[in-house]
Amino acid sequence: MLERYGHGGDLVTAAEMYGIPASDFIDFSSNMNPFGPPDAVQRVMEQRWRDLDQYPDPAVRGLRSKLAARHGISMNNVLCGNGAAEIIDLVIRAMRPGASVALAVPGFGEYADAARKYGGKLFTVPLLEDDRFRLSEASVFETVERDKPGLWMLGSPNNPTGQTVSRDLVLKLIDTGAFVVIDEAFIDFIADEDRLTLVREAAARPNLLVIRSMTKFYAVPGIRLGYAVGSPEVIAAMRRLQTPWSVNSLAQWMGEAVLGDEAYEQRTLAWLAEARPHLAASLQALGFTVFESAVNYLLLKLPDRCVLDASELQRRMGQRGVLVRDASHFEGLNGRFIRVAVKLNEQNEKLVQTLKAVLLESGTHAEMERG
CATH class of the missing domain: 3.90.1150.10 (Aspartate Aminotransferase, domain 1)
Structure with missing residues (x-):
């Protein structure tokens, strides 16, 4: 297989x-940008290889600062990680959802894997072929009423369907009191992503977290680099659980270099x-x-x-x-x-x-x- x-x-x-x-x-x-890494990635490798005798910045300050400026938020709203996979693991651990995690299926398998690893009971909302795999507001709120999940994990755009989740639906879901995680790993490929992203809402709300990836759009999956945007309290809780120096120096330098290209x-x-x-x-x-x-x-x-x-x-x-x-x-x-x-x-x-x-x-x- x-x-x-x-x-x-x-x-x-x-x-x-x-x-x-x-x-x-x-x-x-795999769904990488077919143009390969930007030229800035090569320059980083050529110019900074001698700096690898130093530890990475444990707080990832340079990259977090650039990401915060890009999104118009505070550095305290940003946590960088060893790919989106680490962020998924950290938010599950930090939120301790116990027996109530809701997912849309089909969806990215690591949501369920992480939830099961920490004892979560899964509730699934089916995405139906007859509806072209769009997430239905009716099915979401049927699950809210019936199962009352404490944590929702949704891809927008969803993998493997490529469908986005309505902003209005997410905001209604937040109002139920559940903690909502929106995985925007592929949203950079959408021309009007500013209209769709929930990054700024996540920075301002205590029960919303957005996950972003830098490896798909910039074609550097071998580096492993992702980040989360959430309230300062949620970001701090996740950081306390993170392995020290999780984001290596090359990943930090490359992340800084490609932003703004x-x-x-x-x-x-x-x-x-x-x-x-x-x-x-x-x-x-x-x-x-x-x-x-x-x-x-x-x-x-x-x-x-x-x-x-x-x-x-x-x-x-x-x-x-x-x-x-x-x-x-x-x-x-x-x-x-x-x-x-x-x-x-x-x-x-x-x-x-x-x-x-x-x-x-x-x-x-x-x-x-x-x-």
């Missing part, structure tokens, strides 16, 4: 499974506005159901006449050097779903042509043409 460690982007496992060097894969199973940001947004609809149309032409997404990945349902399930499709694609995510590992989805990243046009064309070849080999595409 390619997702044996719970995520896409595992090139070591892919190389072991398919006998292809890791560098030879085109990886659509407007040319990189605009290039990325312009690419995605063109590439995503073009890829979606090409996949629909092959018979896939393509669900609407606000970001740089697409949830797909296999063609009705496809005789392969997601696992077998993934295997045959992997043998050809193209990796896709088997989305059946997300709770609430079955073996008819895969997820793919949006990449550069040449890579996207390789994805489409490889999918077409696999479908033809299985007889699916020929059947579709006859039908």
Whole structure:
């Protein structure tokens, strides 16, 4: 199983499974910016490597200051961490939700993993295919009334569906008294993110926390860098639980360096506005159901006449050097779903042509043409 460690982007496992060097894969199973790291990342590595004989700043003051200025909030509202994964773990521990954590499914698996690790009982709100996987206000408040969860963890944009959560819905949920965590790891890929983000609300409210990632948009997942925005009291409670020097020096320097690279940001947004609809149309032409997404990945349902399930499709694609995510590992989805990243046009064309070849080999595409 390619997702044996719970995520896409595992090139070591892919190389072991398919006998292809890791560098030879085109990886659509993880959702990174296809332009790669900004030039500032290379400059940091070239210019600051000698500074690695010093400890990192334990308070991450330089990066926190830049993030606070970017969002118009105080440094006391910001906590940096070893990727969004550490932030998820810290907020669960700090809030001690006990037996009441609510999640929307399908959603990012680490929310549930972290809750279970600390004894939480899970309540799930299903995102329905018939509703295009949008979070329904009615289903949310049905869960509020029935189960009274103390903590909500929601992705906006959600992974794997790419859907955002209504700001009004989140604010109504906060008013119930529950603690709400909104994971905005992919929101940088949305051109009008300022209209959607809840960062400033999180800084002002005691029961709202926003999680952000710097590794997806700036394509530095190997560094591990994320941050949380919340009230000073919540941030302080999380910091007390954090491992010292959790954010290494390279991560801090790179984070500072990439912020404000407007040319990189605009290039990325312009690419995605063109590439995503073009890829979606090409996949629909092959018979896939393509669900609407606000970001740089697409949830797909296999063609009705496809005789392969997601696992077998993934295997045959992997043998050809193209990796896709088997989305059946997300709770609430079955073996008819895969997820793919949006990449550069040449890579996207390789994805489409490889999918077409696999479908033809299985007889699916020929059947579709006859039908």
